[in-house]
Amino acid sequence: MAIQTKAYAxxxxxxxxxxxxxxxxxxxxxxxxxxxxxxxxGDVINVNLDQLLPTQAVISLDEEYYNLGxxxxxxxxMYNDLCRxxxxxxxxxxxxxxxxxxxSTYSCQAKQGENIDALPAVIIGPKDGELFLIDHHNILSTFxxxxxxxxxxxxxxxxxxNLLGSGxxxxxxxxxxxxxxxxxxxxxxxxxSALPQYIGSKQLKHDKYFSLAYFLDGIAxxxxxxxxxxxxxxxxxxxxxxxxxxxxYNLNNLDEYATALTEAATIITDxxxxxxxxxxxxxxxxxxxxxxxxxxxxxxxLTNEKSTWHYAMAYRLxxxxxxxxxxxxxxxxxxxxxxxxxKGSKKKESKKKDKPNSINETDKVKVE
Numbered sequence: 001m002a003i004q005t006k007a008y009a010x011x012x013x014x015x016x017x018x019x020x021x022x023x024x025x026x027x028x029x030x031x032x033x034x035x036x037x038x039x040x041x042g043d044v045i046n047v048n049l050d051q052l053l054p055t056q057a058v059i060s061l062d063e064e065y066y067n068l069g070x071x072x073x074x075x076x077x078m079y080n081d082l083c084r085x086x087x088x089x090x091x092x093x094x095x096x097x098x099x100x101x102x103x104s105t106y107s108c109q110a111k112q113g114e115n116i117d118a119l120p121a122v123i124i125g126p127k128d129g130e131l132f133l134i135d136h137h138n139i140l141s142t143f144x145x146x147x148x149x150x151x152x153x154x155x156x157x158x159x160x161x162n163l164l165g166s167g168x169x170x171x172x173x174x175x176x177x178x179x180x181x182x183x184x185x186x187x188x189x190x191x192x193s194a195l196p197q198y199i200g201s202k203q204l205k206h207d208k209y210f211s212l213a214y215f216l217d218g219i220a221x222x223x224x225x226x227x228x229x230x231x232x233x234x235x236x237x238x239x240x241x242x243x244x245x246x247x248x249y250n251l252n253n254l255d256e257y258a259t260a261l262t263e264a265a266t267i268i269t270d271x272x273x274x275x276x277x278x279x280x281x282x283x284x285x286x287x288x289x290x291x292x293x294x295x296x297x298x299x300x301x302l303t304n305e306k307s308t309w310h311y312a313m314a315y316r317l318x319x320x321x322x323x324x325x326x327x328x329x330x331x332x333x334x335x336x337x338x339x340x341x342x343k344g345s346k347k348k349e350s351k352k353k354d355k356p357n358s359i360n361e362t363d364k365v366k367v368e
Contacts, residue, residue: 034047037128046154048151053132054203062316089109119157126164
């Protein structure tokens with residue numbers, strides 16, 4: 001197939017980069033000592049990645065693979081992302097001796113934290129020293145997992161709220177403000193105590209529906225203002241989980257993945273515009289739903305060797321090729337996981353015939 005021919009040439013070039021994943025050396029970096037009691041909304045702080053507590057249990061591993069594929073091709077893109085996410089615009093200068101765990105070894109176009117709107121946001125937890133990350137989980141997990149990345153990568157953050165001393169009111173307040181995503185990669189509700197203690201792909205699990213929603217931004221929907229609608233892609237992923245079975249596709253096969261993306265795009269655009277999306281309390285129109293698939297954008301995603309999907313697939317397949325059987329990620333999530341998702345649900349064919357008006361859930365999460 002044409003897709004296979006265009007993508008295959010990219011796979012081999014990433015293999016040396018992938019080998020480095022198991023051999024990186026994390027250099028120490030200094031994080032500023034902070035008096036958490038004095039922090040207020042809008043304050044900027046510097047910490048290391050291992051100080052962050054996630055507020056979701058899942059990531060889009062394919063988004064991470066897209067980033068790692070770009071970095072394998074050109075390390076400047078890695079430093080540019082580090083500068084951008086740290087609110088310093090973009091990379092100005094770096095060389096072969098630069099290291100992402102030591103910001104003194106490279107320079108950005110602006111000072112760290114200058115562009116406060118670009119910074120990841122955290123909420124100060126009920127106990128001193130707790131920093132709960134409420135966005136940017138995918139890119140920061142990339143920094144954690146990339147060669148020469150890891151726990152000591154310094155990151156600049158902005159404080160969203162300070163809930164130090166809030167005690168038992170902490171999690172209910174986050175739930176009320178939609179600042180936490182309490183679902184695992186099987187779509188099951190979890191308690192706050194089940195959230196991972198660190199970011200990165202070893203702790204945050206791959207949600208395949210999340211990856212579908214990631215790739216379809218600009219194809220089946222346009223991203224609304226995330227400041228007004230948190231967890232946009234994850235809410236769209238719940239729609240897809242309800243309407244299709246990702247277990248029907250082998251996502252290591254380019255043609256099957258392309259078919260899955262086409263089905264997912266059709267599901268999103270075919271929804272009634274007043275359908276409530278996931279846990280967002282917003283209707284499809286407010287969540288950026290397109291009236292029809294942007295076929296030109298979809299074609300570009302599937303055929304352009306520089307698209308997010310092609311980078312992700314090239315990296316994924318190169319990684320799989322190099323891995324030992326023990327380390328190969330089971331892209332089918334052990335099949336029994338997919339089977340468990342079907343329990344208590346309607347068969348796929350009946351779902352297509354009987355499309356619900358709303359897929360918003362009314363059940364409540366019991367908070368510990």
